[in-house]
Amino acid sequence: MPEQELVIYNATVVTMDADSTILPRGYVMVRDGGIAAVEAGDPPATAGGERLDAEGGLVLPGLINTHTHAAMTLFRGLADDLPLMQWLESYIFPAEARMDAAFVHTGARLACAEMIRAGITCFCDMYLFAHEVARAARDCGVRAVVGEVLYDFPSPNYGPIEAGFAYTRELIETWRGDPLVSVAVQPHAPYTCRPELLREADRIARHYDVPLVMHLAETDGETRQIQERYGLRPVAHLDRLGLLHANLIADHAVWLTADEIALMAQRGVRVAHCVESNMKLASGVAQLPELLAAGVTVGLGTDGCASNNDLDLFGEMDTVAKLHKVQRLDPTVMDAATVLRLATIEGARVLGLAHRIGSLETGKRADLIVVDTRQPHLTPLYNPVSHLVYAARSADVRHTVIDGRLVMRDRRLLTIDLASLLDQARAKAALVTSWVA
Amino acid sequence: MPEQELVIYNATVVTMDADSTILPRGYVMVRDGGIAAVEAGDPPATAGGERLDAEGGLVLPGLINTHTHAAMTLFRGLADDLPLMQWLESYIFPAEARMDAAFVHTGARLACAEMIRAGITCFCDMYLFAHEVARAARDCGVRAVVGEVLYDFPSPNYGPIEAGFAYTRELIETWRGDPLVSVAVQPHAPYTCRPELLREADRIARHYDVPLVMHLAETDGETRQIQERYGLRPVAHLDRLGLLHANLIADHAVWLTADEIALMAQRGVRVAHCVESNMKLASGVAQLPELLAAGVTVGLGTDGCASNNDLDLFGEMDTVAKLHKVQRLDPTVMDAATVLRLATIEGARVLGLAHRIGSLETGKRADLIVVDTRQPHLTPLYNPVSHLVYAARSADVRHTVIDGRLVMRDRRLLTIDLASLLDQARAKAALVTSWVA
Numbered sequence: 001m002p003e004q005e006l007v008i009y010n011a012t013v014v015t016m017d018a019d020s021t022i023l024p025r026g027y028v029m030v031r032d033g034g035i036a037a038v039e040a041g042d043p044p045a046t047a048g049g050e051r052l053d054a055e056g057g058l059v060l061p062g063l064i065n066t067h068t069h070a071a072m073t074l075f076r077g078l079a080d081d082l083p084l085m086q087w088l089e090s091y092i093f094p095a096e097a098r099m100d101a102a103f104v105h106t107g108a109r110l111a112c113a114e115m116i117r118a119g120i121t122c123f124c125d126m127y128l129f130a131h132e133v134a135r136a137a138r139d140c141g142v143r144a145v146v147g148e149v150l151y152d153f154p155s156p157n158y159g160p161i162e163a164g165f166a167y168t169r170e171l172i173e174t175w176r177g178d179p180l181v182s183v184a185v186q187p188h189a190p191y192t193c194r195p196e197l198l199r200e201a202d203r204i205a206r207h208y209d210v211p212l213v214m215h216l217a218e219t220d221g222e223t224r225q226i227q228e229r230y231g232l233r234p235v236a237h238l239d240r241l242g243l244l245h246a247n248l249i250a251d252h253a254v255w256l257t258a259d260e261i262a263l264m265a266q267r268g269v270r271v272a273h274c275v276e277s278n279m280k281l282a283s284g285v286a287q288l289p290e291l292l293a294a295g296v297t298v299g300l301g302t303d304g305c306a307s308n309n310d311l312d313l314f315g316e317m318d319t320v321a322k323l324h325k326v327q328r329l330d331p332t333v334m335d336a337a338t339v340l341r342l343a344t345i346e347g348a349r350v351l352g353l354a355h356r357i358g359s360l361e362t363g364k365r366a367d368l369i370v371v372d373t374r375q376p377h378l379t380p381l382y383n384p385v386s387h388l389v390y391a392a393r394s395a396d397v398r399h400t401v402i403d404g405r406l407v408m409r410d411r412r413l414l415t416i417d418l419a420s421l422l423d424q425a426r427a428k429a430a431l432v433t434s435w436v437a
Numbered sequence: 438m439p440e441q442e443l444v445i446y447n448a449t450v451v452t453m454d455a456d457s458t459i460l461p462r463g464y465v466m467v468r469d470g471g472i473a474a475v476e477a478g479d480p481p482a483t484a485g486g487e488r489l490d491a492e493g494g495l496v497l498p499g500l501i502n503t504h505t506h507a508a509m510t511l512f513r514g515l516a517d518d519l520p521l522m523q524w525l526e527s528y529i530f531p532a533e534a535r536m537d538a539a540f541v542h543t544g545a546r547l548a549c550a551e552m553i554r555a556g557i558t559c560f561c562d563m564y565l566f567a568h569e570v571a572r573a574a575r576d577c578g579v580r581a582v583v584g585e586v587l588y589d590f591p592s593p594n595y596g597p598i599e600a601g602f603a604y605t606r607e608l609i610e611t612w613r614g615d616p617l618v619s620v621a622v623q624p625h626a627p628y629t630c631r632p633e634l635l636r637e638a639d640r641i642a643r644h645y646d647v648p649l650v651m652h653l654a655e656t657d658g659e660t661r662q663i664q665e666r667y668g669l670r671p672v673a674h675l676d677r678l679g680l681l682h683a684n685l686i687a688d689h690a691v692w693l694t695a696d697e698i699a700l701m702a703q704r705g706v707r708v709a710h711c712v713e714s715n716m717k718l719a720s721g722v723a724q725l726p727e728l729l730a731a732g733v734t735v736g737l738g739t740d741g742c743a744s745n746n747d748l749d750l751f752g753e754m755d756t757v758a759k760l761h762k763v764q765r766l767d768p769t770v771m772d773a774a775t776v777l778r779l780a781t782i783e784g785a786r787v788l789g790l791a792h793r794i795g796s797l798e799t800g801k802r803a804d805l806i807v808v809d810t811r812q813p814h815l816t817p818l819y820n821p822v823s824h825l826v827y828a829a830r831s832a833d834v835r836h837t838v839i840d841g842r843l844v845m846r847d848r849r850l851l852t853i854d855l856a857s858l859l860d861q862a863r864a865k866a867a868l869v870t871s872w873v874a
Contacts, residue, residue, distance in 0.1 A: 081758075117814075
C-alpha cells in the first residue's frame with residue numbers, strides 16, 4: 001500500500017492544465033494515489049502524511065515518453081555512427097536473436113531506473129518479451145503501456161505470428177485493470193508486416209479496445225519500399241487497410257506529404273515524435289509544426305537507447321525546440337510552452353491517458369516530479385517554462401512520484417536496488433559482447 | 438599555492454593524444470599543476486599528495502568552450518523564441534546599456550560555477566568589462582581567454598572606440614604571464630565594425646601576438662548586409678582587409694561557400710562552431726563536415742546563455758553528432774570520436790593552447806575531469822567515447838581539476854561559495870527585470 005497522503009509544498013507549480021496555469025508558490029496534495037488538491041499558498045497545517053519541502057523548486061507533471069524500446073538500454077553504445085543495415089545486421093539482429101526473458105527484464109528495469117531519474121513517469125514500450133517489460137514497470141512503480149512487437153518473421157520470443165497474436169491477447173488479459181500497466185497491440189511497421197498481419201492486429205486492438213501502435217514513415221527508404229510493394233505511400237497503404245483511425249499511434253511519422261498530414265489529422269491519428277533518434281539514425285526531420293498546425297495530437301518519444309542513446313525527455317525537449325527553428329530558419333517556431341505541453345499533457349493524449357495523467361489537476365492520478373532550481377544553470381529564474389525546456393537537465397529532477405508513490409527521493413531510487421541492478425546489467429552486457437563478437 | 442601532488446587512479450583514461458589512446462585501467466599523476474605521468478595500471482604506492490579513486494570512471498581532458506559570453510548567464514531565459522531584432526532591441530540591448538562591472542563579475546562567476554560543474558576547464562569569452570571576466574575566471578580557478586568586445590557604437594564600458602583600444606591594450610598588459618588568463622583582441626563582427634576598427638584591432642593583436650577573435654558569417658542577413666555595404670561577402674571582405682590569417686578565430690562561420698571554406702583552410706583560420714546557438718536563434722547549420730574535410734581547425738562553443746541556454750559541452754557534443762547526420766541524411770558523419778576531439782584537443786588548437794592543454798600527456802598542464810560511470814544511463818559501458826558523446830551529461834562530472842588544482846570534488850565547488858553566488862545572481866536578476874520592464 002503506498003503512502004495514503006503526501007503533500008509537496010513551497011513549490012512553483014507548473015500545472016499544464018488547459019490554461020497552462022503556474023502557481024508561483026503553491027502545493028500539491030496527494031491522497032490514495034490521486035491528486036487531492038493543487039492550490040496557491042501553503043498547505044493547511046493539518047495536512048497529514050508525508051510532507052516534502054520543494055525548497056522553491058518546480059513541481060510539474062511527470063514527463064511522458066510516448067515511444068521507446070526500454071530493454072535496449074543493454075545495447076547503448078554497442079555500435080554507433082554506422083549505416084542502418086550494417087548496424088542492424090552486425091549488431092542488433094544477432095543480439096536480439098539470442099536474448100531471452102531475463103535479458104529483457106533486466107534491460108527494462110535499467111530503463112525504469114534511468115527514466116525515474118530523468119523525471120519520466122510513463123512510457124509506451126514496443127519490444128520482445130513484453131510481459132517482462134510489464135513486470136519490470138510494475139516492480140519499479142513506473143506507469144507503462146507495453147506491447148509485444150509483431151512482424152512477419154519468426155520472433156525470438158513467440159516464434160510464428162499466430163503465437164504472437166495469442167501472446168498479445170494473453171498480455172492484454174493478464175494486465176487488464178492493473179493500476180500502472182496497460183497494453184497496446186504493436187505491429188512493427190508496414191514494411192515488416194504483411195497486410196493480413198496488420199488487419200489482424202487491428203482486429204485484436206478493436207476487440208479489446210486498446211491502442212494500435214506502429215512505426216510509420218520513419219525513413220525515406222521505407223516510404224519508397226511500401227510504394228514499390230503496394231503502389232501507395234505508407235499512409236495511403238494503411239488507409240486502404242482501414243487502419244488509419246483515431247486508435248492508431250504512429251511512431252516517428254517523418255516522411256509525410258501535406259495531404260497525408262491533413263488525412264492523419266482528419267482521422268485523429270496520434271503521433272510519437274522521436275527527434276533525437278531521427279537525427280542520430282539520419283532518418284529525417286519530421287514536419288512537427290505542420291502536424292501541430294493541422295491539429296494532430298503529438299507527444300515526444302526517446303526511441304530505444306540503441307538509437308539515441310538515452311531516455312531523456314529534457315534533452316528531447318531542448319532538441320525539439322531548437323531543431324525545428326533552424327530547419328526553417330525561424331526562431332519563433334516550437335516555443336518553449338508548446339514543447340513542454342508535448343512532453344506532458346499532449347503525450348498523455350497520445351497514449352489515451354489524458355483523463356488520468358499529463359497535468360496537475362484534482363482528480364487525476366499523482367504522477368509528478370520536483371525539479372531542484374538551486375543550481376547555477378537554473379539561477380536566476382525569469383521563466384520556469386523556458387528553464388524546463390532550454391536549461392534544466394534530467395539530473396535536476398530531485399523527487400519522482402508515480403501513482404502517488406514516491407519512487408525517487410533526493411535522487412535516491414526507492415523501488416530499485418541500483419547497485420545490484422547495475423551488476424546485472426554488466427553481466428548481460430558480457431553476453432552481448434560474446435554474441436556480436 | 439595549489440596542491441603539489443595529486444594522483445587520480447582506478448580510471449579509464451581517455452587521453453585524446455594523437456593516437457586517441459585509451460587506457461582501460463590507468464592513472465594520471467599531477468605535480469605542480471602539470472601532468473607528470475599518464476600510465477596504465479595502478480600508481481606507485483609511494484606517490485605522495487592527494488589520491489583520488491575514480492572508482493572505475495572516465496578521466497579525460499577538461500572540455501574547452503571556444504566561444505561564449507559568460508556573463509550572459511544573468512539573461513538566461515529572460516526572453517526566448519523571438520525574432521532576433523525584437524529579442525535584441527527589447528531585452529538584450531536595454532539590459533546591456535545599464536550593466537556595470539559588478540554585474541559582469543557576478544555573471545561571469547555564475548558561468549564559471551556552471552562550467553566547472555559541466556566539466557569545462559577553459560573558455561574563450563567575448564564581452565563587456567572583460568577585466569571582470571578575467572578576475573572571475575582567476576578567482577574561480579578556470580582557464581580563460583578573455584577579450585573586450587569592440588564595435589562602432591559607444592560601449593557601456595569604455596565609451597568611444599579609441600578608449601576601447603586603450604582598454605584592450607591595458608587588458609593584455611595586465612594579464613600577461615598569468616597562469617590561467619590570457620587575452621585576445623575581439624572586434625564584434627564585420628557588420629558592427631568599420632574597416633578601420635578591424636584593421637586597428639588586427640594591428641593590436643599582431644603587436645602583442647595574441648589571437649584576433651570575431652563573429653563571422655553567423656546569419657544569412659549579415660552576409661547580405663556585408664555584401665551590400667562592401668560588395669563582398671564577409672570572408673572576402675576580411676581577406677581584402679588583410680585579416681584572413683592564421684591568427685583569426687572565427688565564431689560561428691555558418692554561411693560559407695565552398696570557395697570560402699577552401700580559402701579559410703588555406704589561410705589557417707580557426708573556427709568556433711556553436712551548434713545549439715545557431716539552432717535556437719535559427720541562424721543556420723554550419724557546414725562542419727566540409728570545414729573539417731578542408732582541414733580547418735574547429736572547436737565547439739556554447740555561445741552565451743541568452744541564446745542557447747546553457748554552458749554545456751556534453752549537450753553540444755550530442756547535438757553536433759546528431760544534427761549533421763540528419764542534415765545530410767547520413768548516419769556516419771560526425772562520429773563520436775571526431776566530436777570528442779573537437780571538444781578537447783581541437784578546441785585547444787583553436788585557442789592556440791594545444792601545447793599546454795587539450796589532452797592528457799606528460800608535460801601539459803593538468804586540466805582534467807572525472808566522469809562517474811556508475812549511473813543507469815552509463816551502464817553497461819561498451820565504448821567510453823560513445824558514452825561521452827551520446828549518453829553522458831554534465832551532471833556526471835564528479836571532479837574537475839584545472840592547472841592541477843581540484844576546483845570541484847564530488848560535485849562540490851571548492852573555489853566558489855555557491856549559495857552566496859546564487860543570492861548575488863538573484864539580486865542582479867531583479868535589476869534586469871526592472872531594466873526591461
